[in-house]
Amino acid sequence: MDSGDNKFNRQLRSNLCNSSLERKATNSPSVIVIGAGFAGITAARSLHDASFQVTLLESRNRIGGRVHTNYSFGFPIDLGASWLHGVGNENPLASLIGRLGLPLYRTSGDNSVLYDHDLESYALYDMDGNQVPQDLVAKTDVIRQEFREDMSIQRAISIVFERRPDLRLEGVDHKVLQWYLCRMEGWFAADADTISLRGWDQEELLPGGHGLMVRGYLPVLNTLAKGLDIRLNHRVTKIVRGHSGVKITVDDGRVLVADAAVIAVPLGVLKSNSIQFEPRLPDWKEEAIRDIGVGIENKIVLHFDKVFWPNVEFLGIVAETSYVCSYFLNLHKATGHRVLVYMPSGQLARDIEKMPDEAAAKFAFTQLQRMFPNASEPIQYLVSHWGTDTNSLGSYSYDTVGKSHDLYERLRIPVDNLFFAGEATSIDYPGSVHGAYSTGLMAAEDCRMRVLERHGELDLFQPVMGEDVPVSVPLLISRL
Numbered sequence: 001m002d003s004g005d006n007k008f009n010r011q012l013r014s015n016l017c018n019s020s021l022e023r024k025a026t027n028s029p030s031v032i033v034i035g036a037g038f039a040g041i042t043a044a045r046s047l048h049d050a051s052f053q054v055t056l057l058e059s060r061n062r063i064g065g066r067v068h069t070n071y072s073f074g075f076p077i078d079l080g081a082s083w084l085h086g087v088g089n090e091n092p093l094a095s096l097i098g099r100l101g102l103p104l105y106r107t108s109g110d111n112s113v114l115y116d117h118d119l120e121s122y123a124l125y126d127m128d129g130n131q132v133p134q135d136l137v138a139k140t141d142v143i144r145q146e147f148r149e150d151m152s153i154q155r156a157i158s159i160v161f162e163r164r165p166d167l168r169l170e171g172v173d174h175k176v177l178q179w180y181l182c183r184m185e186g187w188f189a190a191d192a193d194t195i196s197l198r199g200w201d202q203e204e205l206l207p208g209g210h211g212l213m214v215r216g217y218l219p220v221l222n223t224l225a226k227g228l229d230i231r232l233n234h235r236v237t238k239i240v241r242g243h244s245g246v247k248i249t250v251d252d253g254r255v256l257v258a259d260a261a262v263i264a265v266p267l268g269v270l271k272s273n274s275i276q277f278e279p280r281l282p283d284w285k286e287e288a289i290r291d292i293g294v295g296i297e298n299k300i301v302l303h304f305d306k307v308f309w310p311n312v313e314f315l316g317i318v319a320e321t322s323y324v325c326s327y328f329l330n331l332h333k334a335t336g337h338r339v340l341v342y343m344p345s346g347q348l349a350r351d352i353e354k355m356p357d358e359a360a361a362k363f364a365f366t367q368l369q370r371m372f373p374n375a376s377e378p379i380q381y382l383v384s385h386w387g388t389d390t391n392s393l394g395s396y397s398y399d400t401v402g403k404s405h406d407l408y409e410r411l412r413i414p415v416d417n418l419f420f421a422g423e424a425t426s427i428d429y430p431g432s433v434h435g436a437y438s439t440g441l442m443a444a445e446d447c448r449m450r451v452l453e454r455h456g457e458l459d460l461f462q463p464v465m466g467e468d469v470p471v472s473v474p475l476l477i478s479r480l
C-alpha cells in the first residue's frame with residue numbers, strides 16, 4: 001500500500017515539471033510565511049535572520065494587515081491599530097519602538113476609565129452619592145462565582161438588577177452606564193450579550209497605560225520588513241502538508257513548496273474556509289477556529305478645517321442603550337491634527353459597514369452634530385471595513401460565552417510542519433499588536449527548532465531574535 005508520504009513526494013516531483021511551481025535552489029531550510037501582518041512579518045524577519053530562506057505571501061497589495069497607516073490627509077492616520085497597550089519595558093515591542101525614536105502620546109493611566117474594559121474604575125455615582133458601578137462589578141463577580149455555567153456580561157448584569165432592584169439606574173445615570181458598556185464593547189469589538197462573563201476581566205494588561213503611536217505604526221512594520229522577500233497580491237487558497245514539506249497554492253494557480261509554513265492569516269479568514277487544508281486540520285484545531293470569537297470595530301475618521309470641540313481626549317454621547325451611545329477619539333489633542341475618529345463596534349459597526357462610505361461618514365457627522373449643532377462639515381473622511389474585507393473578516397478576537405480561554409493556545413499549537421501565528425494565537429495578549437508580534441516570534445522559534453531537528457542541524461543556525469533584546473533607548477512618551 002502506498003503511504004501518504006510517498007504519495008506526497010510523488011505529487012511534489014510531478015509538480016516540479018509544472019512550470020508554475022517555484023522552489024528556491026539552495027540548501028538552507030525554507031519556510032513560506034502566509035500573511036504580512038505584524039505576526040507574519042515578525043516570523044519572517046526572525047527566520048530570515050536565522051538564515052532560513054523565507055518567502056512571505058500576502059493577499060493585499062500592501063503589508064501590515066490590521067495595522068494600516070493611511071497618509072491621504074497628508075499626515076499619518078491609523079485605520080487599524082493605533083495604540084501600544086502597555087507603554088513600558090514589559091511590552092515586547094518597546095525596545096524596537098524606542099530604538100526608532102517614535103513618539104507615543106499616553107491617553108490614559110493604567111486604570112483610567114478609557115480602557116477599563118472590566119468596568120472597575122468607574123466613577124459613576126447615583127443620586128445618593130453611592131458609586132453604583134463598583135457595587136455592580138462586585139455583584140456581577142458574585143454571579144460568576146455562583147453560576148457554574150458561563151453567561152454573557154449582559155445576562156449577569158440583568159441577574160444583578162433582578163436581585164437588587166435598588167441598584168437599577170434611572171435617567172442620566174442609566175445612560176451613563178450604557179455609555180460605559182459601549183466603551184467595554186469597543187474593547188472587545190463585540191456586544192455585551194456575546195461577551196463571556198468568565199473571560200471578561202481575565203485579560204493580562206501590561207503596565208504603563210496606553211500610548212497612541214503619534215506617527216502611525218507603519219515605520220515599525222517597515223523596519224521589521226526590510227530586506228524580506230515579500231510577494232504582494234498572493235492570496236493563498238490551499239495548503240498541503242506532508243512529512244517532507246508543504247505545498248502552497250496561490251489564487252493564480254502558482255504553487256510554492258518549502259520545508260514548513262507559518263500561517264499568520266486572521267482568524268476571520270480561517271473561519272471562512274477560504275483556505276483549503278489537505279489533509280484537513282485536526283478536530284481540536286478546527287474547534288478552536290470555530291469557537292474563538294471575532295468582533296468588529298471600525299474607524300470613521302473625519303478631518304476638519306477648524307477645531308470646534310473641547311480639548312479633551314474623548315467625546316461621548318450617552319443614550320438609552322449602548323448601541324445608540326457613541327464616542328470619538330480627539331486626535332487634535334494627541335497629534336495637533338484637526339481630526340476626530342468615530343469608533344463603532346459590534347452590531348452597530350456591522351450595520352454601518354453596510355452603508356456606502358459617504359453615508360457612513362455622514363452618520364458619524366450626525367452623531368457629532370448632536371453634541372455640536374454648529375459643527376462645520378468635514379473636509380475629508382476615511383472609513384474602514386474590517387468586518388467585510390475578505391483579507392480580515394473581523395477586527396480582533398474575543399472570548400465568547402461558554403468557551404475556554406485555552407482555545408487561543410490550541411490555535412497556536414503547530415500541526416506537523418504548519419506553525420500558527422497571529423493575535424488570536426496569543427493566550428496572554430489576544431487582539432493586540434504586541435500579541436501578534438509575540439506569536440510571530442514564538443512561531444518562528446518553534447519552526448526553527450522543528451525544521452533543524454529534522455535536518456539534524458540544530459547547531460548550525462543562529463537563534464531567532466528573542467524578546468529579551470535590551471532596551472537601549474527609552475520610549476518617548478508625552479503626558480507622563
Ligand SMILES: Cc1cc2nc3c(=O)[nH]c(=O)nc-3n(C[C@H](O)[C@H](O)[C@H](O)COP(=O)(O)OP(=O)(O)OC[C@H]3O[C@@H](n4cnc5c(N)ncnc54)[C@H](O)[C@@H]3O)c2cc1C
Nearest residue numbers: 035037038039059065066081082083236422423431432433
Ligand atoms: C479598528 C482596529 C483597531 C485596533 N486597535 C488596536 C490598538 O489600538 N492596539 C492594538 O494593540 N491592537 C489593536 N487592534 C488589533 C491589532 O490591529 C491586531 O491584533 C493585529 O494587527 C493583528 O495582527 P496579525 O498579524 O495577527 O493579523 P493581520 O494584521 O490581520 O495580518 C494578517 C495578514 O494576512 C493577510 N491574508 C489574509 N488572507 C490571506 C491569504 N489567503 N493569503 C495570504 N495572505 C492573507 C492579510 O491581508 C493580512 O495582511 C485593532 C484592530 C482594528 C481592526
